[in-house]
Amino acid sequence: MATPFREWPWFLQALFYLGLTIVLVLAGLFVPGLPLSSVRTDLQAAQDQLKPLETEVGNLRVYKQRRSELQSEMDALQKQLATLQTIVPEEKEADQFILMVQRAAITGGVSIRSLTSMPVVQKQYYYELPFTIEADGPYYSVLDFFARMGHLSRIINVGDLKLASTKSGAGKFRMAPGTSVTGTFTITTFFTNGGQPPAAAPAGAQAKK
Structure with missing residues (x-):
């Protein structure tokens, strides 16, 4: 069981x-x-x-x-x-550029006697905006002026430089004391123009000091 x-x-x-x-x-x-x-x-x-x-x-x-x-x-x-x-701005901005150059000259102790815009030159990807300048001042001040232009916000090329001593009687303006160099040169800056065709810059823009 x-x-x-x-x-x-x-x-x-x-x-x-x-x-x-x-x-x-x-x-x-x-x-x-x-x-x-x-x-x-x-x-x-x-x-x-x-x-x-x-x-x-x-x-x-x-x-x-x-x-x-x-x-x-x-x-x-x-x-x-x-x-x-x-x-390298899109537009010429010529007025602003001229003011920058004039300030650099004043700061460096250089007198710009004339600043004339030249025709715009068209390149493949950009445009050249040249100016001819006549200026005078102490030798080292002129060197300082060129150095200051090299530090501006826009690219600047300097060419056709022709300098002469004021002792040779080359100057045609009343010069400030200490002025030893006078001459002419070309400065060129650049812009892209935003894809628009280039237009010739007005000739004969003068700036006197």
Whole structure:
């Protein structure tokens, strides 16, 4: 005759309950329709949805970092463009240029007797805006004037330089004390003109001091 369950040794009862628990858990996980099985299915589905989202988030982080890098590059290029537009502007801006040259002369102690604009010269990618200048002053002041023009915001080329000593009587203006050099030269600056055809600069612009 079979021994009643209650009379089983305690360790056999413990093993029985343990085995029963394992069976119930496995049944709950794998038998369709049971609560644990539904939770397991939902968990797996959530994990499957999470993986592509994690991948997408990782890609977005890369794009965000790349966007910051591109923005920094664009800012640097904008600054370079602004600098280039100052050095070689789109328009002639002849009046502003003449004022810059006159200030450099006054600061350097040089007298500009005449400043005459010449016809604009068209090149492939830019335009040349030349001026002829007649000036006089102390020798070292004239040198300082040329140095100051080299530090102006716009590019300036100096050519056709003809200097003479005032002792030779070459000067035709009343000169300031200490003046030792007089002469003429050409200065040329540049502009891009914004894609418009060049127009001849008005001749005979005079500036006297």
